[in-house]
Amino acid sequence: MASRPVFIPTLAGAQLTHERSFEFNWSSGFAESQKKKNVVALHNAAKRAGLENVLEISTKSDVEVGRRLSAFSLRINLQGFQYPLESVYQGSKVFERQGPFPEIFEFQPREAKRFIREIDAGNLVGFELETKRFPLSPKNAYYDWLYIRALAGHSEWIAANIDYDGYTDIEFNPEKQVNCQARAFAELKSLSARSELEQAVGDFDYFASRLSPI
Template structure:
């Protein structure tokens, strides 16, 4: 058995996203079919526990084309000045600033997989922040930069919005909160909550987003330990 979170958008209370841990039967193995078996088990457990029948897995292993399209490896963000497009993953990895290097903006020009695996991200010392288009972000709040980046990228992709709004909760089978912090499924749940509250226009500016991010708290925040990574 294993546990993974499911992220439920909130439309009325102070929390934007409710995070619930769900126990399910995990099928080991790296093959897509094994991952999809685990996704089915996870979604069945969510349905039994919460009664949701519209659950979206957000990852490259999703059975839904929308879930695959929403993966940070595939979701594109456009530079409004140059009109160039690159994935959320490339934007995120290229923005990392370390004690001994970064931000490595050349990673905007490679594939998502190449960006994530670039050796400089592991050989440049401690991560100290982010820099994206001359705007610097601190590490705290922990997920603020990733959430801002993902939410604004998704806001550009209006062709996905109508279908996305039909779902009640979101998962990412690859995300383990005991090992990582940033999660695309969480960011999507935040986007849905913001959209339903008509608040998307108020969070484009990084400073306004940080103010807003401090006002709206996560329902059950991540517990930090030495094994967590911002990668």
């Protein structure tokens, strides 16, 4: 058995999202077919609890828009240039002895992640992008902010065309990881519905203040 969360946008109240976790039979293995089985099992568990319509946001989604919303598929505009979102996240990292690494913004996401894994620069101390420093806390704030910033220009299309009860990322294990693209997308939906998206994209501190602690 495994337990994984579904992230649900909220339209009112202090929290941007509501998280509900569901247990299901886990299909082990690294094959894509096994991961897709887990998506189906998680969504079926959510459906039994009343969440009829759930979108998987990852490269393992069986819906094209779910795959396109994966952080590995998105690109972010920086000073007129488009870069892979995941590569910008990795290249923004600042360690005790090195960083940031804007030279890897153009790398493919897996190459950027490998570059960061292989350096020996001490502990992560923050992030830096466009000469501005960003803190490590809230833990998911910088990643989520980059994600919603990448999609903000498509917010009207998203509001009109993507309407699900909740969002999942089968690769996300809350016991081992902090960043989750499904959570970030649910936050975007909530901010858009509350007419706060523009302010959140333009002001990192405001966005961070809207997040629940992890």
